[in-house]
Amino acid sequence: MTTHIGEIAVVVPSRNEAELLPHALRALAAAMAHFARTGPPVPTSLTVVLDCTSDDSAQIMAEHPWANIKRVSAGRVGAARNAGVSAAASLAKVPPTQLWIANTDADSMVPSNWLERHYALAMNGAHVLAGTVEPVPTDLGAAALARWFDCHDLREGHSHVHGANLGFRADVFSKLGGFSDQSLHEDRDFVAKARAHGYAVAATDSCRVSTSGRLHGRLAGGFADFLARLDGGECAGAPAQSPTAG
């Protein structure tokens, strides 16, 4: 059976990211514009999930009226992503087998070829796409940045999973029961589940997402926490290591 992707829905959970959200939205708009200009006539949409938001995010969204907004008070990124996917899917005009969901985060900036790469790999039969990220260099010291790259094998077939650069077909997402409703590692668990069920997971470094290198994350054990430990010279327990990579 050949794969056909008829629509792409971008889903971005955002929890009080007023400072970085404008950059994320501009990068997404640029990627959507690039895809519209150079890609196939496949429509794209953007759904931003404002999770427990008490800052100016809603005003920022007003600058991008074409984006769909979903408000939740989940407090956990897994639940926020699920709400975003189901809101986006309900707006889609194609069946779930033809709908590609591309996930990123509100503190991240996608490259302009982001949708182009997600689309190409999806059309090539990938059920799930695990893309790479790199911290914004200016947010980290040179030494920490060097250690970060030492801990990450950024190449095709890599073993990392980042919610900031993760794609999947909507039907596969439903069959896997979505993301686990948890605050952390919902992305890794999802990809592990997909692999365990024998779905095709494409791990690519061809559309690297720039992600905030801030050292003060909201969650113990999250990406920011990992970056903070890099400052101390650590590498073990990189959150991006997939437990089932192999």
Next chain:
Amino acid sequence: MPHSFRTTSAIDEANAEAPTTRGVHLGAAAAPTPDSRASLNELHAAARDCRGEVESILGLARELGGRLPLPQQGRTFELWESLATLGAADLTAARIIEPHLDAVAILNQAGQAGLQAADSTWGVFAAQGPGQQLLATQAGSGWRLDGDKPWCSLAGDLSNALVTARTDLGMRLFAVDLRSPGISISQRPWTALGLPSVPSQGLSLVNVPAVPVGGPDWYVQRPGFSWGGIGVAAIWHGAATAVARRLYDHCRLRKPDQIALWHLGCADQALWAGRCAFQAAAVVAERGRGTSDDDGPQPAIVAGRVRATVVAAAEKVLSVAAHGMGPEPLAFEPEHVQRVADLELYLRQDHGERSLSSHGAAILAAATGPGAGAAPW
């Protein structure tokens, strides 16, 4: 070593960091200067920060009244760009701020800026109803107003107004304190979907003290009347620009078909015509006009041309945006819905075909009246 670090994302980053343009520039030939870009973007943000709340907008009006340039003093174009930017940011804010700025300009032109107290906010009420006109009579050393005045926007929230009233020698402008005991506001409910927080009501005046501003017939005969009318058109142009920006996003973020491209082309052409009109009018406004025909067209004729051009452009943009984007933004995007409703109502300040037929009459009068010159084109 970070051997695998690539710089491609830096390029995308630069792209993502491109300055957002929210201010509306009216230049047709050159890109705006960074200073002008920054100050208009700042004004756009200030108007949006008011979030449609009348009290905050009146505060901004007072501030802008002391800060923005007056017309015909070398920076008319800048004033119009500010008004266009307010129109793009929020039509409620623009609709409240513009009359205050107009009143400040009128008082200055009359040499009566002293009438304006520091914390006052002004409206300009010059509509003529079909019924009994507001009458001004001299009582001792002062003047008193009696009668009705229709279409007084926000009369309940402003401190002062300039109102037109009939005198024995013709129509004349008067400054009044809206808190005078002789003033009452009609209670006819304002049910408009556009500009819902800017109710326009009728005023009844009984023996209200008033100070004349300028002499008889000065209000409509002064050149500033025309430049003020173009200021309102600048707001319409700004709002139309904001609607067109939404259409631009629509065409940019998906693959446009031939019809969508036609819509975008129409919107661009309409807005360009508007910008060219403002640019030409600003040249005339700054040059001033003496008595010779060599001084260029009369201000009223210039204003007629600009307003008709901008109204046509705004209606074109509303039409192609609606046809191009369909019901979705009109159903799901509160800002777009409100802007369209606001602009539809605001544009009715222009009298459409009747305005253009008055304009035709003015063209003919200029060509045939006393001191008439050559044909208009």
